[in-house]
Amino acid sequence: MYIYPDNLKAKAKLWLWELKDVAVIGIGLLLSVLALTQGAGMFLLVITVMYAFLSIRTDGASILDYLRCAVCFLFLHQQYFEWRQTP
Numbered sequence: 001m002y003i004y005p006d007n008l009k010a011k012a013k014l015w016l017w018e019l020k021d022v023a024v025i026g027i028g029l030l031l032s033v034l035a036l037t038q039g040a041g042m043f044l045l046v047i048t049v050m051y052a053f054l055s056i057r058t059d060g061a062s063i064l065d066y067l068r069c070a071v072c073f074l075f076l077h078q079q080y081f082e083w084r085q086t087p
Contacts, residue, residue, distance in 0.1 A: 013057065021055040028052075 012019045028048035035044045054064040073079075 016056045016058070017052075018055075018057060021052075021057075025052045025055075 014022050017025065025048060028044065028051065032042075032045035032048050036042065051064075054067070055062050
C-alpha cells in the first residue's frame, strides 16, 4: 500500500504549485528583490507575480496550461480542414 498519491505517479506539489513552479517563483522573487534594491523598477516583480498566479494548479490543470493550448491551437500549429460534399 502506497501512502503517496496516485501510486508514486503524481508530480510533487507544494501548496498550490508543483515544485518546478515553486523554484521558478522563488528565483524570480529573489531576482526581483535584487532589481528593486538596484533601482531597476518593479517589472520583474510583476512578471513573477503574474507567473505565480497563472501557475496555480487545481484539479491537475492551471490557467497557464489552458493559455499554452490556446496559443498552440490558434497560432503555432497548422490546422487541417478537409472539405467534402456528401452525396
